[in-house]
Amino acid sequence: xxxxxxxxxxxxxxxxxxxxxxxxxxxxxxxxxxxxxxxxxxxxxxxxxxxxxxxxxxxxxxxxxxxxxxxxxxxxxxxxxxxxxxxxxxxxxxxxxxxxxxxxxxxxxxxxxxxxxxxxxxxxxxxxxxxxxxxxxxxxxxxxxxxxxxxxxxxxxxxxxxxxxxxxxxxxxxxxxxxxxxxxxxxxxxxxxxxxxxxxxxxxxxxxxxxxxxxxxxxxxxxxxxxxxxxxxxxxxxxxxxxxxxxxxxxxxxxxxxxxxxxxxxxxxxxxxxxxxxxxxxxxxxxxxxxxxxxxxxxxxxxxxxxxxxxxxxxxxxxxxxxxxxxxxxxxxxxxxxxxxxxxxxxxxxxxxxxxxxxxxxxxxxxxxxxxxxxxxxxxxxxxxxxxxxxxxxxxxxxxxxxxxxxxxxxxxxxxxxxxxxxxxxxxxxxxxxxxxxxxxxxxxxxxxxxxxxxxxxxxxxxxxxxxxxxxxxxxxxxxxxxxxxxxxxxxxxxxxxxxxxxxxxxxxxxxxxxxxxxxxxxxxxxxxxxxxxxxxxxxxxxxxxxxxxxxxxxxxxxxxxxxxxxxxxxxxxxxxxxxxxxxxxxxxx
Ligand code: NDP
Numbered sequence: 028x029x030x031x032x033x034x035x036x037x038x039x040x041x042x043x044x045x046x047x048x049x050x051x052x053x054x055x056x057x058x059x060x061x062x063x064x065x066x067x068x069x070x071x072x073x074x075x076x077x078x079x080x081x082x083x084x085x086x087x088x089x090x091x092x093x094x095x096x097x098x099x100x101x102x103x104x105x106x107x108x109x110x111x112x113x114x115x116x117x118x119x120x121x122x123x124x125x126x127x128x129x130x131x132x133x134x135x136x137x138x139x140x141x142x143x144x145x146x147x148x149x150x151x152x153x154x155x156x157x158x159x160x161x162x163x164x165x166x167x168x169x170x171x172x173x174x175x176x177x178x179x180x181x182x183x184x185x186x187x188x189x190x191x192x193x194x195x196x197x198x199x200x201x202x203x204x205x206x207x208x209x210x211x212x213x214x215x216x217x218x219x220x221x222x223x224x225x226x227x228x229x230x231x232x233x234x235x236x237x238x239x240x241x242x243x244x245x246x247x248x249x250x251x252x253x254x255x256x257x258x259x260x261x262x263x264x265x266x267x268x269x270x271x272x273x274x275x276x277x278x279x280x281x282x283x284x285x286x287x288x289x290x291x292x293x294x295x296x297x298x299x300x301x302x303x304x305x306x307x308x309x310x311x312x313x314x315x316x317x318x319x320x321x322x323x324x325x326x327x328x329x330x331x332x333x334x335x336x337x338x339x340x341x342x343x344x345x346x347x348x349x350x351x352x353x354x355x356x357x358x359x360x361x362x363x364x365x366x367x368x369x370x371x372x373x374x375x376x377x378x379x380x381x382x383x384x385x386x387x388x389x390x391x392x393x394x395x396x397x398x399x400x401x402x403x404x405x406x407x408x409x410x411x412x413x414x415x416x417x418x419x420x421x422x423x424x425x426x427x428x429x430x431x432x433x434x435x436x437x438x439x440x441x442x443x444x445x446x447x448x449x450x451x452x453x454x455x456x457x458x459x460x461x462x463x464x465x466x467x468x469x470x471x472x473x474x475x476x477x478x479x480x481x482x483x484x485x486x487x488x489x490x491x492x493x494x495x496x497x498x499x500x501x502x503x504x505x506x507x508x509x510x511x512x513x514x515x516x517x518x519x520x521x522x523x524x525x526x527x528x529x530x531x532x533x534x535x536x537x538x539x540x541x542x543x544x545x546x547x548x549x550x551x552x553x554x555x556x557x558x559x560x561x562x563x564x565x566x567x568x569x570x571x572x573x574x575x576x577x578x579x580x581x582x583x584x585x586x587x588x589x590x591x592x593x594x595x596x597x598x599x600x601x602x603x604x605x606x607x608x609x610x611x612x613x614x615x616x617x
Contacts, residue, residue, distance in 0.1 A: 049426030055577035059224040073119035081205035088112035094123015096216035103525035131280035133160035220455035269452035279409035297376035299343040331591035401567035458585040471496040484584025488541035497538035508595025545610025
């Protein structure tokens with residue numbers, strides 16, 4: 028790489044700071060509202076009249092959630108010979124993210140051969156390098172059948188309460204369908220991004236047109252389906268709030284179907300080339316045993332700047348992330364090199380906009396001004412191109428967002444945009460309190476609620492165990508490792524949890540929980556390693572990744588393991604191998 032002119036880098040840094048300042052909001056995470064508050068939480072895919080008799084039972088494990096996390100928990104338990112488990116799921120099927128997200132154009136921009144888990148065991152060959160949501164949802168159902176998970180599932184079932192009975196050494200789960208399930212172990216695998224959020228906009232409920240969040244797409248209104256064109260929109264003016272990874276997939280589809288499309292932008296995404304292609308069957312069938320693990324590890328290695336000799340997936344992620352520019356530089360030369368790399372990668376994204384978007388004014392507004400690790404990067408081959416269509420209009424809010432709504436539509440800079448349909452592509456809660464995201468408040472030992480124990484944020488050992496909540500295991504990035512390929516993280520996390528449960532059963536351990544000292548030490552491990560990341564983040568535009576720039580204890584305790592996912596996994600492996608369950612308090616059967 029030829030070193031960019033230092034003055035361009037300095038100018039970019041100033042611009043980053045100016046854009047960040049515009050975007051910062053005092054309310055932090057409190058700027059968002061929930062779908063329930065606005066009556067937008069209806070499940071479009073489920074039978075609303077579904078009923079069943081309540082279940083009363085005693086099982087070994089209850090798994091909350093039927094997305095990849097819950098399914099992988101069930102599969103990992105099964106592989107360890109633990110088959111007496113129940114999966115509780117709010118939706119009407121497996122799939123999690125891929126059950127809810129059926130918006131037009133929905134797909135996964137992580138290579139399908141590493142995103143779809145257990146391909147070697149199921150024998151399934153993905154059709155394309157980047158699988159559509161429809162294909163992924165179908166694969167979740169296939170996993171459910173292949174591993175016999177349907178027999179364990181209670182769908183359209185929400186947990187109403189969860190209470191630890193110390194005398195019995197059991198959790199009592201009560202659901203909103205009147206089920207009473209006693210269980211020895213409880214795995215909270217309810218989703219990493221399952222609680223959709225809405226922007227808190229003054230007058231949002233006054234809007235008189237049709238509105239929904241992308242996770243609740245209403246094809247009855249738009250016409251079409253995830254695989255068919257939306258044929259009811261030809262005479263409709265449609266607005267979409269948000270320009271994140273979801274919106275960039277939706278906009279091209281709306282552009283194709285609607286009369287007019289208004290895209291309300293607060294912070295532009297960096298959008299690189301996706302490069303979709305069919306999977307070559309001969310290549311796929313020639314892969315040697317163990318290929319998926321190798322490929323998965325290789326991708327995670329590439330995407331976390333480990334620079335392995337080869338990049339097996341070889342796509343835009345690797346190009347952008349192969350050098351981790353958040354790391355602590357050894358000296359001034361390395362600092363300058365890292366800054367130059369970061370600048371060049373983002374310049375590449377900005378140049379692409381100039382190349383693709385015809386109107387220079389629109390192109391300028393679409394440019395992302397922040398560092399490459401600040402927000403999730405995006406890859407798509409039709410998003411930027413959509414702005415060359417006469418029916419697509421970018422409404423740039425200059426970092427402020429839509430702040431007012433009338434019966435007709437959003438108001439930006441005093442101009443009202445009358446709409447027939449408003450789509451909220453406004454994302455999900457990620458670092459808010461677990462209790463808020465779960466929708467119930469677990470009651471642990473001595474009647475202490477999780478909301479009390481975690482009043483100032485997460486207290487955990489490895490992000491998994493917590494004091495006062497025996498046999499309660501959490502699958503979450505918070506205080507755990509983070510993987511760009513979520514499914515890689517989920518596979519590792521659920522493997523660890525199923526190991527813990529197997530160990531408890533094998534050794535007659537009645538209950539296991541973290542000690543307070545171990546939780547504090549773990550937090551210190553997270554914080555000690557997070558210096559460079561925190562420094563990098565300080566110049567980042569707000570996002571869900573940095574708790575909207577909040578400096579609260581809740582945000583500080585939402586730290587993730589500041590290193591490659593495999594370093595977190597290695598930490599867990601070493602802990603398991605040590606064999607003494609360090610940092611836990613266990614009780615044994617008499
Ligand atoms: P995001 O949180 O990334 O995006 C929400 C969008 O809404 C942002 O553009 C945000 O702006 C905008 N917004 C919020 N409030 C306002 C407001 N008042 N006015 C205007 N705009 C507003 O959610 P997504 O659903 O797009 O993506 C969430 C995550 O889901 C991704 O980061 C990714 O991890 C995952 N995902 C993965 C995909 C894949 O292909 N693998 C596809 C889709 C999603 P701002 O940026 O300023 O906050």
